[in-house]
Each structure stands twice: as C-alpha cells, then as structure tokens.
Amino acid sequence: MIIQLVVWPDDRACDRSWLMDQVPGASGIIVMLSDTHTAFSLYSHKAAGPNLRVISTMSVGYEHIDLSAISQRGVKLGYTPDVLTDAVADLSLMLALMVGRNGAETMSLVRNGEWPNSPWSPFGFCGPQLSASPVSPTRTMGFIGFGRIAQATLKRLIPLGVTHCIYYANPSSPPKPSLDAELMTKYGLNSVKRVDLDELAKDSDVVFVLAPGGEQTKHLVNADFLGKMKKTAVLVNTSRGTLVDSEALATALHQGVIWGAGLDVVEGEPQVTADHPLVKEPRCVILPHIGSATLETRLGMATLAAKNLLGGIFEEAMPAELNLKSRT
Amino acid sequence: MIIQLVVWPDDRACDRSWLMDQVPGASGIIVMLSDTHTAFSLYSHKAAGPNLRVISTMSVGYEHIDLSAISQRGVKLGYTPDVLTDAVADLSLMLALMVGRNGAETMSLVRNGEWPNSPWSPFGFCGPQLSASPVSPTRTMGFIGFGRIAQATLKRLIPLGVTHCIYYANPSSPPKPSLDAELMTKYGLNSVKRVDLDELAKDSDVVFVLAPGGEQTKHLVNADFLGKMKKTAVLVNTSRGTLVDSEALATALHQGVIWGAGLDVVEGEPQVTADHPLVKEPRCVILPHIGSATLETRLGMATLAAKNLLGGIFEEAMPAELNLKSRT
Structure with missing residues (x-):
C-alpha cells in the first residue's frame, strides 16, 4: 500500500485554489482551526469526492467543521483533545x-x-x-x-x-x-x-x-x-x-x-x-490565541492528527475520533 | 508621649534638600530601597544627629544601608523579610x-x-x-x-x-x-x-x-x-x-x-x-523591579516597617530587626 502525501509548503493556512486543485480523490485530509474554508469547500463542492473517509483536525475544537454534513456522507472526524x-x-x-x-x-x-x-x-x-x-x-x-x-x-x-x-x-x-x-x-x-x-x-x-x-x-x-x-x-x-x-x-x-x-x-x-x-x-x-502553542504540545497534536488520519484511511481504530452520531 | 510624624508628600523618592531640612533631630526614619542617598547622607553628614535610634527600610534587601556605619553609632536596623x-x-x-x-x-x-x-x-x-x-x-x-x-x-x-x-x-x-x-x-x-x-x-x-x-x-x-x-x-x-x-x-x-x-x-x-x-x-x-508590587504585600511591608520603627524608637522588640553584630 502506497500513500501519496500532498503537503501545503508554506507556514500559513493554504490557498483555496491550491486546495481545490489537490483535494479531488483524497482519502483523508488534515485541517487546522484556521482552515474554515477548507471544511466548507470539501462538503459544498464535493471536491474530495467519494474516496474521502476521514477529516483529521489538529485542534481540540471542531466548530469549523460541518458535523451533520460529514456525518451524512459517512466521513469520520478525528480531533486532538487532552494533549493540549x-x-x-x-x-x-x-x-x-x-x-x-x-x-x-x-x-x-x-x-x-x-x-x-x-x-x-x-x-x-x-x-x-x-x-x-x-x-x-x-x-x-x-x-x-x-x-x-x-x-x-x-x-x-x-x-x-x-x-x-x-x-x-x-x-x-x-x-x-x-x-x-x-x-x-x-x-x-x-x-x-x-x-x-x-x-x-x-x-x-x-x-x-x-x-x-x-x-x-x-x-x-x-x-x-x-x-x-x-x-x-x-x-x-x-x-x-x-x-x-x-x-x-x-x-x-x-x-x-x-x-x-x-x-x-x-x-x-x-x-x-x-x-x-x-x-x-x-x-x-x-495574546493572539497561543493557548496550545508550545513545541511539545503542537508536536503532540500533530502526531495525534496523523494517527487519526491513518486510522481513518485504513479503517482501523482512531486514537481520538469524535462520536458524530451523539453530536448531530 | 507625642510622636511628630513628617511625611514626604509625593509618590516618589524624596528630594535630598527636603530630607536635609527635615531629618535633624529625628529618632527614627523609614527609608525605601530607592533612597540610596538617604542612608548615605544620614551617616556622612550626621544630619539626623545623636537622637537617631532606628532606620527602618521597607525592603527585604539592605544593600543601600551602610551597615558598619550605623552599627558603630548604635543605630538599629529594621527590614521586611518574609512578607514579600x-x-x-x-x-x-x-x-x-x-x-x-x-x-x-x-x-x-x-x-x-x-x-x-x-x-x-x-x-x-x-x-x-x-x-x-x-x-x-x-x-x-x-x-x-x-x-x-x-x-x-x-x-x-x-x-x-x-x-x-x-x-x-x-x-x-x-x-x-x-x-x-x-x-x-x-x-x-x-x-x-x-x-x-x-x-x-x-x-x-x-x-x-x-x-x-x-x-x-x-x-x-x-x-x-x-x-x-x-x-x-x-x-x-x-x-x-x-x-x-x-x-x-x-x-x-x-x-x-x-x-x-x-x-x-x-x-x-x-x-x-x-x-x-x-x-x-x-x-x-x-519588568521594572515589581517583585513585591502587589497591594497586599506592600501594605504588609509598610505595616512591618512602621512596627519596626516604633519598636526601635521606644526601645521595645522590633518584629524584624537585622542582627548588625553578626553582619559587620
């Protein structure tokens, strides 16, 4: 099994046009709290398509994700509680x-x-x-x-x-x-x-x-x-x-x-x-929303987000999956 | 017994000329860490005179006081440890x-x-x-x-x-x-x-x-x-x-x-x-040396400094007297 990894190269939220070019066919996507438009475009434009199995957000909050929309599509959601x-x-x-x-x-x-x-x-x-x-x-x-x-x-x-x-x-x-x-x-x-x-x-x-x-x-x-x-x-x-x-x-x-x-x-x-x-x-x-901004914690969040993504793609257990049925 | 209280009216270290006018004949003086010249002038100009019994500093440190000079004159020193x-x-x-x-x-x-x-x-x-x-x-x-x-x-x-x-x-x-x-x-x-x-x-x-x-x-x-x-x-x-x-x-x-x-x-x-x-x-x-700068602590230091002063003037126990013999 080969995973093709596509990474936005800059140290800021990705451009929408870049996302729309890259996302079709994706099995999983890692998003940040700052990517409000990412979750939106995923659903509303169906840009990712039917392959999408998991969205993994590198955050403890998930108010930037349309929970009912992704639940209806059967897409799983990973998040990063506790570590921060x-x-x-x-x-x-x-x-x-x-x-x-x-x-x-x-x-x-x-x-x-x-x-x-x-x-x-x-x-x-x-x-x-x-x-x-x-x-x-x-x-x-x-x-x-x-x-x-x-x-x-x-x-x-x-x-x-x-x-x-x-x-x-x-x-x-x-x-x-x-x-x-x-x-x-x-x-x-x-x-x-x-x-x-x-x-x-x-x-x-x-x-x-x-x-x-x-x-x-x-x-x-x-x-x-x-x-x-x-x-x-x-x-x-x-x-x-x-x-x-x-x-x-x-x-x-x-x-x-x-x-x-x-x-x-x-x-x-x-x-x-x-x-x-x-x-x-x-x-x-x-302060400019730096609650979780330490090297150790962001590394922990990134690691957990990656594990959630892999779990979702391979239909194995995700270390921190949000129970969408109880929320929507 | 009447105590005559002379207080510098401004919210800053006192002027040297004001001090030299007021201090002759004083039995006790309260000083701050900022009053480096106060302790110096007391000794070197003998401005206070032989009535002086006690110097009470509203600080835990006493590097602004000439310990051996006041010790020789038999002047006691009060300070404010612990409270800060x-x-x-x-x-x-x-x-x-x-x-x-x-x-x-x-x-x-x-x-x-x-x-x-x-x-x-x-x-x-x-x-x-x-x-x-x-x-x-x-x-x-x-x-x-x-x-x-x-x-x-x-x-x-x-x-x-x-x-x-x-x-x-x-x-x-x-x-x-x-x-x-x-x-x-x-x-x-x-x-x-x-x-x-x-x-x-x-x-x-x-x-x-x-x-x-x-x-x-x-x-x-x-x-x-x-x-x-x-x-x-x-x-x-x-x-x-x-x-x-x-x-x-x-x-x-x-x-x-x-x-x-x-x-x-x-x-x-x-x-x-x-x-x-x-x-x-x-x-x-x-930060501009605000270690002890809270309302509660400065009130505690001021109260202790006042008690030290009164103890020294009336030759009663001072709550926090520095043992000058062991230091000089």
Missing part, C-alpha cells in the same frame, strides 16, 4: 498572574525606555495579589466550564493558597457531588461548589472562562455578569472569544468595574486591530 | 511562563495591530513548554540561592510536573541533606540536590536567580555559565541585577545560546533605556 490541556492551563495561570501584576503596562514601560523616569513609589504598579496573603487570606477561583483544562488550571493554583473553588457548568449536565468532594479533599480546599452565574460573578477573585464556544455559550460574560464581579476581580478567557461580550468588557475595564482581563481569544479574531476597544485598555492583556 | 516571599515567587513563576510562551513578542503583536496579518501556523509562536509533557517528561528546575523565595517558587512549579530540583548555595553554608530529602518526599520529586554552578547550568530547564546581591554574587551568571546552559533553557532573575552579566546575557540571547530570559531586575537599574542591549532582545521579558 497542560499548555492551556499554563497559559491560564500566566494570564491570571499578568493581569494582577500589570504585565502589559510594566513591560511596555521598559520597552519604551521609560524605566529611568518612573520613580519607585510604595504602591506604584500594584494590583491584587493572586496568592493568598495575611491581608487577603481567602482566595476564590471561579470557572465557567469545569472540564479537563479548568481542573488542570485549578491544580496549578493550589500552591498559591487558593481556598475556594466555584464553577458554572452546562445546565443540562448532571451534578457531580462526589467529584466536588474528591477535589476538595485532594487539594485541601474549604469548598468546591457548582453555582449559578450570579454567585460565580459575585464571589470569584478570578473568573476563568474555559467552556466550549458556539451559540449556547455566547456572551455568558456580558454587562450584567461583569457588573456583579468584584472591583478587584480578574477575568481570564482562554477558550473561545464568543463567550465574552467584548464591548461590555471594554466598558467595564474603562469604568473600573473590574480590575483587569487576560484574553487569549477575542470574538471575531484575528480581526482585532490596534483601535479595538479592548486593545486600547491598559489593564487588558491580549 | 509569595509576591516574588508568583512573579518568578509568571516570568518563567512568559519567556517560554513568547509573552513579549505576542503581546506586542496584538497591541501593534498585527494580529489580522499574522497567519496561524502549526509551530507559530511556539517555545519550550514549562509543564512536563510526553515529549519532555522530565523537568529540571535550577535555583541560584535556595532560601525562602526559591522554595516558594519550587512549590508553585510542582503541579506543572516538575521532576528534579537542583540548587547552588553559598559555598560557606553547610549542606542540608535532611532538608533536601524532606522536600523530595513532600513534593514527590525524583531528586533535590545541591550542585556546583557547572552542573546547575548544564542540567536546568529553567534557572531561577534568587540570591542576595553584593560583591560576593556579582556576575555568577556570566558568559561561561550561559554557554553551558541548554539551548532551550530559560533564565529568570527576580533578585538583584548584579548577579547577571547583562552584556553576556544579551550576546547569549542574540546568538541563540539559550531560549530566553525573564528579568525583574537589571544591573544599573533604573538606568535601562530603550537602546539597552537586553531591551532590544525579543526573547527578553523585562
């Missing part, structure tokens, strides 16, 4: 730290050569401390979505003296009191509790947004939610931009309703220009 | 994460409006992952200096899957094999080991510089040390700028000898201008 959990949890922790420590403002100050003219003062550059302290002995971490990445983030926060964990989960999912109790004991927390959005907003020192994107979760963090948060609270979004209402957040930051925000994702990305209201806020740290 | 341990450990962790994740480059890219023109690519913005991963299952953290802040930093790295801890300590300090064994067991590490600088440079994935400043530790991290480090290694300095040879580090970064560096302190600070060779390196994250 640690990389995204690392970044979530990093953003929570950076926002409290005025990372954007202080780093720019040095880059711009303003350090020599920035007098030291007892409370200069000071923000809320993420670690517990005698002044703030309780630290409550709130999570919107409490899956693998959220729990890996919680684990990283334990040595900082976190005392309480609250989370909001999909209302249709059953409560898991035994998991809550298990985490509480394992980490020596005062409480681990599923709450509604109101309580989450009111009680959290940091809110981590770590839920799937899509219509169901759109703008869960809106003006109403932000208005209920503490003035010293920090918002971190490392999941999907659609969960946070950008305009409401920019207004909340501008008016000092919350302390600051750390975003790896922004609604409408990558069309986020220098005049975007969030980019102009000094207490908003924005 | 967590804040500096938080920042050390944050810098280690930021360097691996290209924090400086990616944040600037978004601020400059370049996100829309930055194509996603499988290995774009990727650096070495701080967390352990199937690709890099062992993670070795190296510490130059292994006191309270270093140990608090180590504790924060445990949930990221750290496996080995090595450290270099002052050669005149006795080995502490039982502490090493205790930490190893407590954190489930494969090893905790005191090593020489050569081994530290060669084996560490991250080197944290957390030792006191001064002549004894000057340029411990020099071209020779950097040359022995791994190509993927990260250097973090959150103690004193003098420990790292800035020129050697800039060269190492420029030539790709190590992956990157995160610095909260730079030799000669705050005279670090935009044309400083380290500021120009894209893989160098520099």
